[in-house]
Amino acid sequence: MKDNFRQSMKWFHTWVGLSVGWILFFMFLTGTLGYFYQEITRWMEPERPFIEHNLSNEQLITTAQTYLQKNAQGIDKWDIYLPTVRNQNLRVGWRNPPEDGKKRGRYKTTVLDITTGEKVESRATGGGRLLYRMHYRLHYLSTKISYWIVGFCAMLMLLAVVTGVVIHKKIFTDFFTFRAKKGLIGWLDIHNVLSVIALPFHFMITYSGLLFFLFTYMALSTNLQTNEDEYREMRKEIFPRTIHTDSANQAAAMQDLSSLYQQAKNTWKKDELSAIEVFAANDINAQVRFIRHETDITYNPNDYVRVNAITSEVIEQTPREYTVAGMIHNGFYSLHEGQFAGPLARWIYFLTGLIGTAMIASGLILWTTKRKPKQLKKLNGPDFGYRLVEQLNIGTIVGLPIAIAMYFYANRLLPVSMVGRVDWEANVMFISWALLLIYPAFRPATKAWREQLQLAALVYIALPLINALTTDKHLVNSLSQQDWGFAAFDLTFFTVGCCFAFSAYKYKTLQPKKVVSRKKRRQDNTLDNDNRLQLPRISKENG
Amino acid sequence: MECLVSYFINFFNEPSPRWAIFSRVLAATFGGYALATSSALFISQLLSSSAGRYQAIHIGLLLSFLVYACAAMWVFSASNATKAWIGLIKWNLAFLFGTWLLMQFSGASH
């Protein structure tokens, strides 16, 4: 392509990154929020009670079992989710029988009030689940199309990561280098820094993202080598499943789950339980599986204890056998999802995800910053392509966070009894994003940046207020009750809002020195006149 | 009409950089995919006796994305688009021939 390998790769890196940068930004940001999807769902269902309880696991299990006996008769498999740090409510779940013409019924979880043992009615919402599913389902598109688009983007991301390493001349000598006050060089430095410090994460998240739909993307290869039965067998070898217990259609009285739990406690020598699965409930074959917090990225047989619910005998489980490749594959899944992470590690996952998001944003901004001096000199104004990129940058890098805030606003402000409420929450988000994408077309770039940054600051700072006005879970209450889930939300919104406000302020003052707010991509000083004059020299130095 | 035709001829004119880039994109996307697939076939044949058939197929698939990435990078570093295409075809044929050869040895039916 160019004179030498590194130059060709530099060209390739630029265009690979630019062509899908905005979709990648969307995928990274919504995916990053997914690390807190349970917490987000709880925030979006404010009717759920927060109760400081000192009930034992046994009492909670009994409450759940009583509810299930009453309301889930005839359902084969029950799930009970105990209150955890991430989700302080007791929940039960089961899959309803399929409706006509459907293969599977809908899975439904119900939040229980632990004081009364009754169901908690909360507003209809897509919650954090809908938000994080967007990062691979792209919401409006059909499953098939979105998987292929996501795969294509992830493949280009992988290419961008690999070429990025190839073209970075001095990974180790520039490891800590960030010359913030130097315009273009500053943008290049921050792009490098954000890429290099989280390189293992970037590679892991991209490669494992591709692995999720490995058999869809590489279908040609499997089709050439296996027929349908062999394919099924191969999948079984890669993803070994625990044996499912079928019911014998012979009713039998189960023992109390709470007394069966003693078996799990004996095995673990600890009172730590996160979920229970009941197979073939109220049947002669009934079995119960007690699950604790994951302690391994593939499968640790010690995390599960299986008990016969009629005789209360522990059923010895043969550990799942993985092939080495299967272990790698499943390990990548776990690393991508981060289910094993405790509170602090979860925050690190979240922040690292934001670093990835910021890396993409800084790359996109770098593209325009580099071309700015030349484009501004053109007689007829900047090219269409340049203006388009600038517009998409403004509409996505600042617009998408605003749109996500609108998703939260919709949750609080749409009428609770509204028909199609779940759909409209997401519609509000995408309509506002569309508006914010169009808006910069009618404004000069510098004004559009500033106005959208100000808007972002406003919506995020106002979110805790709206929360206080529409629910009783405002900061004073949540802090005094030590409801850290809600308190963290209000504080995070406020912090994000302040970061936006700070960058809007810095953008306005247009100082030559570059200022970086601590939180993601908000370094939004463009170059002022002095800097613009220096640019050609700097870019030569860099090229 | 004539103007339109000449526009298209110019657009896809052999030496024009636009056509060359378009050709490379096609080579990287589809040629790269073909190479990823053929390399997966080769690797699975190579390993099937030592790792078991299914695991061998699986390893081939796991590595195919890396092959794909390398192929795409190579396409864009080759000095011109024709060379990129020829190189891809060569490697594809090499992998397929290797697969065929290994199949002769192992006597596998696939």
Added chain:
Amino acid sequence: MLLLTSLSFLAMVLFCLAMNKHRKQVFEQTLPKLAVLLFRPLAWFVLMFTAYLSVALFGWSIGPALLFGALTMATFLLIMVLTYNAKIVPQLAIASLLMVSVSVLTH
């Protein structure tokens, strides 16, 4: 986790002090030559120890994942400090050393 992060921070501080251009950012006076020579091996030692600790505490599967997370956070913090207030790097290093000892003692 806190232990891993503060140890990673220490290792990264040592790495950066081993480099001329960053040492000048942090210290005005020149350091004894021996100390400078020691920074890099010491940094590798702390890094290796952190890696060992992550595996010992969290196992082969989760340990390395947490180690990389901790390293990312520590490096990011260090780069930001170097850029905006390089002079407080030694104080932060001492603080993280304290944090290490506290979390070791409470363990």
